[in-house]
Amino acid sequence: MLTLYYASGSCSLSPHIALREAGVPFELDKVDLMRAQRLDSGGTFTSVSEKGYVPALRLDTGELLTEGVAIVQYIADLRPEKQLAPPPGSFERVRLQEWLNFIATELHKGFSPLCAKQASDGYKAFARERLVSRLALLAKGVTDKPFLLGERFTVADGYAFYVLRTWTRVMKGELPGELAAYFARLSSRPAVRQALQAEGFTVP
Numbered sequence: 102m103l104t105l106y107y108a109s110g111s112c113s114l115s116p117h118i119a120l121r122e123a124g125v126p127f128e129l130d131k132v133d134l135m136r137a138q139r140l141d142s143g144g145t146f147t148s149v150s151e152k153g154y155v156p157a158l159r160l161d162t163g164e165l166l167t168e169g170v171a172i173v174q175y176i177a178d179l180r181p182e183k184q185l186a187p188p189p190g191s192f193e194r195v196r197l198q199e200w201l202n203f204i205a206t207e208l209h210k211g212f213s214p215l216c217a218k219q220a221s222d223g224y225k226a227f228a229r230e231r232l233v234s235r236l237a238l239l240a241k242g243v244t245d246k247p248f249l250l251g252e253r254f255t256v257a258d259g260y261a262f263y264v265l266r267t268w269t270r271v272m273k274g275e276l277p278g279e280l281a282a283y284f285a286r287l288s289s290r291p292a293v294r295q296a297l298q299a300e301g302f303t304v305p
């Protein structure tokens with residue numbers, strides 16, 4: 102059985118959604134990032150992953166897989182019939198990776214200065230402005246289609262959901278134009294709702 106190490110509402114929401122979209126059996130083990138990385142199952146997460154950050158996925162082989170972008174593609178490839186990622190080796194797969202990398206590096210990691218005590222107000226304002234410009238690029242990706250790769254939901258959309266949720270709830274940011282409708286579309290998916298509920302959030 103797969104085990105996902107997660108922290109509520111964090112970027113581990115992306116592989117959590119992917120697991121539910123794929124319909125793969127899995128267990129959750131919660132990491133308390135605020136309290137010495139304590140695990141619900143006992144012990145500490147640092148004894149599981151030397152990286153000390155979520156997400157991490159324990160595979161059936163016993164190996165540990167880290168890095169969200171790798172984990173969601175691994176999950177998608179477990180159930181190719183669900184089409185959560187285009188087939189490996191196809192050009193469309195590279196397009197998916199282009200989006201995943203954009204979300205990871207330009208959006209997800211773009212949040213870091215906004216939360217850092219060490220960052221000056223000036224730097225925070227610059228980082229916020231840059232994020233807004235990157236979100237506009239994400240919005241362009243869904244102006245003429247329901248999901249980033251077209252008509253079908255992929256793991257890139259699950260990762261985008263985490264980013265948009267954080268932007269609106271934690272950063273109190275606005276979602277321009279297409280992104281509001283895209284976020285609503287993602288929020289209404291059963292897998293997304295179930296993942297949020299399982300992480301302890303009330304879902305309207």
Ligand SMILES: N[C@@H](CCC(=O)N[C@@H](CS)C(=O)NCC(=O)O)C(=O)O
Nearest residue numbers: 111112134153154155156168169170
């Ligand atoms: N490179 C990692 C970064 C994951 C990451 O930023 N995880 C955050 C939660 S969203 C975390 O666990 N932070 C705690 C820490 O860095 O100690 C990935 O892309 O999966």
